[in-house]
Each structure stands twice: as C-alpha cells, then as structure tokens.
Amino acid sequence: xxxxxxxxxxxxxxxxxxxxxxxxxxxxxxxxxxxxxxxxxxxxxxxxxxxxxxxxxxxxxxxxxxxxxxxxxxxxxxxxxxxxxxxxxxxxxxxxxxxxxxxxxxxxxxxxxxxxxxxxxxxxxxxxxxxxxxxxxxxxxxxxxxxxxxxxxxxxxxxxxxxxxxxx
Amino acid sequence: xxxxxxxxxxxxxxxxxxxxxxxxxxxxxxxxxxxxxxxxxxxxxxxxxxxxxxxxxxxxxxxxxxxxxxxxxxxxxxxxxxxxxxxxxxxxxxxxxxxxxxxxxxxxxxxxxxxxxxxxxxxxxxxxxxxxxxxxxxxxxxxxxxxxxxxxxxxxxxxxxx
Numbered sequence: 001x002x003x004x005x006x007x008x009x010x011x012x013x014x015x016x017x018x019x020x021x022x023x024x025x026x027x028x029x030x031x032x033x034x035x036x037x038x039x040x041x042x043x044x045x046x047x048x049x050x051x052x053x054x055x056x057x058x059x060x061x062x063x064x065x066x067x068x069x070x071x072x073x074x075x076x077x078x079x080x081x082x083x084x085x086x087x088x089x090x091x092x093x094x095x096x097x098x099x100x101x102x103x104x105x106x107x108x109x110x111x112x113x114x115x116x117x118x119x120x121x122x123x124x125x126x127x128x129x130x131x132x133x134x135x136x137x138x139x140x141x142x143x144x145x146x147x148x149x150x151x152x153x154x155x156x157x158x159x160x161x162x163x164x165x166x167x168x
Numbered sequence: 169x170x171x172x173x174x175x176x177x178x179x180x181x182x183x184x185x186x187x188x189x190x191x192x193x194x195x196x197x198x199x200x201x202x203x204x205x206x207x208x209x210x211x212x213x214x215x216x217x218x219x220x221x222x223x224x225x226x227x228x229x230x231x232x233x234x235x236x237x238x239x240x241x242x243x244x245x246x247x248x249x250x251x252x253x254x255x256x257x258x259x260x261x262x263x264x265x266x267x268x269x270x271x272x273x274x275x276x277x278x279x280x281x282x283x284x285x286x287x288x289x290x291x292x293x294x295x296x297x298x299x300x301x302x303x304x305x306x307x308x309x310x311x312x313x314x315x316x317x318x319x320x321x322x323x324x325x326x327x328x329x330x
Contacts, residue, residue, distance in 0.1 A: 023195070026192075026199060029199060030199065037205040037207070042326055042328065043230070043327050044230045044296060044324040044326055045228070045325045047322075049313075049316045133305040134305070135306035136305070139308055140222045140302070147224050163312065
C-alpha cells in the first residue's frame with residue numbers, strides 16, 4: 001500500500017530535462033551556420049553572340065531538321081520567326097507571328113511561350129534561339145524572354161540562346 | 169556579527185531559475201532559418217548596393233570567371249572601376265571605336281594571359297556580366313561587343329534565383 005502511494009507521489013513530480021548541453025550545441029552551431037549562410041543565390045545564364053560557322057553539307061531527315069528561332073523585341077511587340085538551312089523560307093513563314101504588348105503593361109510572354117512550344121513540337125531537334133532586342137529594350141525584359149525561350153514548364157525548349165544587336 | 173549575518177543570508181540564497189525553454193524555441197527558429205540559407209560555397213562577390221540584378225529561373229552555378237559589373241553609375245572589371253556611366257552611356261566608350269576603349273584593352277590583356285595558361289591545360293574562362301536590370305540593351309550591347317572583340321564571344325549573365 002505504502003509502495004503504491006510512493007509511486008504516485010513520484011510520478012506526480014515534474015521531471016526537468018537538462019537543456020544546458022543542447023543550448024551549448026546551438027551556440028556552437030549558430031556561428032558556424034551564420035558564416036556559411038548565403039542570403040542570395042547567384043545563378044548564371046549561358047549565352048553568346050552570333051559567330052560565323054560553316055553550313056552543314058548533308059540534307060537532314062524531316063525529324064532532324066533544325067530551325068533557328070528569331071525573337072525580335074521592340075518597344076511595343078515581340079516578333080517571332082524561324083530560319084533554316086534545310087527548309088525553304090516560304091514554308092517557314094507560317095511560323096512567323098507578332099505578339100503585341102498593351103500600353104503600360106508587361107510583354108505577353110505567355111503567348112510567346114505557347115508559340116515557341118508549337119515550333120519545338122514541330123522541329124524537336126532545334127535548340128537555338130536568337131534574341132534581337134531594340135536598343136531601348138530594358139535588360140530585365142531580355143532576361144524574362146530568355147527564361148521563356150529556354151524552358152517551358154520545366155521542359156527545355158531552346159537552351160542555346162544567342163543575343164544579337166539589330167543589324168542595319 | 170556581520171559575518172554571521174552573511175552566513176545566514178547565503179544559506180537562504182536560492183539561485184534564480186532561468187527559463188531556458190523560450191530561449192530554446194528562439195534558437196531552434198534561428199537554426200532552421202540558417203540551415204535553409206546554408207550554402208557550401210558562399211558567394212564572395214562584392215557588388216554595389218544600388219545594383220539590382222534581374223530574377224530568373226536559371227539553375228546554373230557560376231564558375232571561375234572574369235567579373236564585369238555594369239551598374240547605373242559605373243563599369244567595373246574585377247573590382248576595378250574602369251569607366252563611369254552617365255545618361256545611359258559609358259563615358260569614354262565610343263561604340264564605333266571599341267578597340268580604343270579601356271574595357272577592350274583590359275580584356276585583351278586578360279585573354280592574352282589566359283591563352284598562355286590554356287597551353288598549360290587550364291580551362292577557358294567566361295566573362296560574367298552583372299548588369300542592372302533597369303539598363304537598356306544599347307549600353308549592354310556595347311560592352312558585350314567589346315568583350316567579344318577581345319576574345320570572349322561566350323559569356324554569362326548573372327541573375328538572382330527566383
């Protein structure tokens with residue numbers, strides 16, 4: 001009987017956990033993590049300017065045909081077109097389109113992305129896209145266009161982005 | 169007498185209890201936050217506080233490269249200010265005479281040094297552009313052209329992870 005009473009009294013007492021060693025561990029960990037903390041993540045986009053290269057001599061199969069997409073950005077619109085060494089330009093002209101921007105609004109990059117997806121679906125071997133911005137176009141717009149051109153919903157579209165100034 | 173009083177006092181003295189639980193909570197939150205921002209290679213780039221980099225979905229990490237910073241006020245090559253920017257133009261950089269520009273000359277020197285080290289088996293470096301997102305393409309294009317002429321046609325744009 002007395003044993004039972006003793007047990008009840010013991011269990012009702014508060015059990016204190018010694019938190020001091022855990023605190024010590026935290027105090028060591030926090031300076032270490034503070035030193036290796038990175039508050040902004042810098043990433044890069046690979047790009048290049050157009051360079052002269054020799055044209056391919058063999059005519060590729062329809063599925064392996066590569067087209068180069070040209071994205072011209074100006075003040076009010078984005079013009080999309082395609083060029084290729086192995087397909088007649090008249091045939092490629094149907095891929096040309098213009099996406100207009102409304103005043104004081106951002107460029108409708110969703111529409112650009114959809115059009116690029118269609119081109120990629122038709123010519124899956126294509127990987128190159130040339131961006132030709134007008135001189136007044138803001139750098140941020142170029143980067144946003146690059147993002148849209150390189151990936152769509154995590155799927156690569158045209159990962160080789162070339163940046164070029166307008167000629168003439 | 170005084171000594172006896174002190175003895176009595178010290179016997180009554182009970183060390184105050186610290187409330188460690190709330191402190192533990194605080195440390196746990198800090199620890200979790202720091203664990204999320206942990207990076208095994210912290211960036212050691214010194215950039216102007218006024219420089220606003222664009223945001224992108226890019227996932228590529230930067231490698232060892234020549235750093236070119238183009239802000240609204242300065243053009244900096246490897247932490248050395250080489251020109252100032254005024255009214256959307258780089259002072260002393262004529263787009264038609266790029267070979268005479270300071271940036272071209274400096275990059276040319278880097279390229280020549282690099283060609284020597286490439287012979288020793290070192291990989292080719294890129295030029296990494298850290299440009300302010302508010303700048304126009306006109307000014308960026310001039311710098312890109314100068315870099316390409318100096319032997320760096322492939323380059324990288326630095327962006328912040330979205």
